């Protein structure tokens with residue numbers, strides 16, 4: 516596979532120019548009367564013009580044709596299981612467990628009011644031909660679980676493998692090439708954009724460090740392609756429009772509204788080194804904040820390989836009822852709270868206030884384990900999309916996929932009553 520170059524940084528002001536056209540990027544201004552090489556200037560706005568400076572996101576693209584050169588959009592049936600109809604299936608507070616197929620699994624809210632999320636799973640074994648996709652509804656956080664994605668964007672190319680993630684923000688057009696079976700998860704947020712979490716007393720460094728986020732460098736193709744399709748997700752429905760050229764014709768660009776990728780093995784893990792179990796918010800990679808301080812529309816949280824050293828502590832996750840919804844997936848290996856019951860590519864949803872926690876085997880083992888320093892989660896990567904929204908499951912997620920584990924609840928039913936009249940057990 517080709518060796519790609521990237522720009523490093525999170526939220527930075529980048530500049531990039533395809534080396535085949537030096538001087539394509541205007542100096543000192545965005546809109547020259549005539550751009551170099553006969554290029555068109557186009558601004559892609561990721562925030563309201565008037566958003567405060569720290570939240571203001573936009574990029575300027577210098578391209579062979581402006582994006583407006585296309586025929587009208589028509590409804591498309593390319594992905595009939597992408598939906599925002601959260602009323603298709605009856606509400607169900609039970610713990611659910613399923614193996615991924617493709618399509619929208621669950622979500623809440625509405626892109627029309629720019630508030631909500633959708634969680635999709637994807638499964639593909641073919642490269643997108645003569646087509647590019649963009650969402651007008653939200654930013655896509657893509658979590659590959661199997662297979663490498665070669666993603667061509669208007670900003671350049673990214674190669675994203677399992678244990679890496681990619682973020683493609685609202686409106687950015689991209690096309691995916693694959694080389695074999697490919698599967699993964701997508702968190703789409705209708706509000707705002709992902710940020711690095713504040714670090715508070717942790718200090719200036721740690722968790723996901725900004726310089727490990729990689730953005731593609733400008734790379735253009737100058738291709739006439741009759742019948743090229745621009746596929747658009749708009750208010751939960753799919754549309755397509757035809758044009759006769761590649762949309763990946765950006766010769767140079769600058770700005771702070773960009774696609775990026777991140778290798779999860781670069782995450783610097785913070786944890787308790789004395790006693791007790793920290794809340795999993797210490798493992799937040801990215802967060803999409805709501806307007807309520809400290810409350811996320813969605814957090815992307817991982818459970819990376821790490822040392823476990825806490826003394827006099829039940830070390831695995833605690834039993835829990837949460838005012839947030841917890842959707843979990845598994846990229847590699849197994850998850851400590853459910854070693855047998857959760858497979859890579861599978862998912863679980865613990866809805867708002869639905870109890871959950873370690874299965875009986877995990878409880879028994881960890882209650883008796885010798886608390887020596889131990890490297891845990893080696894060769895594994897579980898993750899969580901945690902949301903302040905109460906999510907509905909789609910009909911596909913609940914029924915059509917036929918992967919629902921009706922026996923999931925059994926993993927807790929053999930938890931014994933241990934109550935005695937002895938204070939020390």
Ligand SMILES: O=C(O)Cc1cc(O)ccc1O
Nearest residue numbers: 794795832833835841852871
């Ligand atoms: O497995 C879960 O449910 C996620 C989770 C992990 C953890 O370490 C503490 C709380 C929690 O909800």
Ligand SMILES: [Fe+2]
Nearest residue numbers: 835837841871
């Ligand atoms: Fe939980």
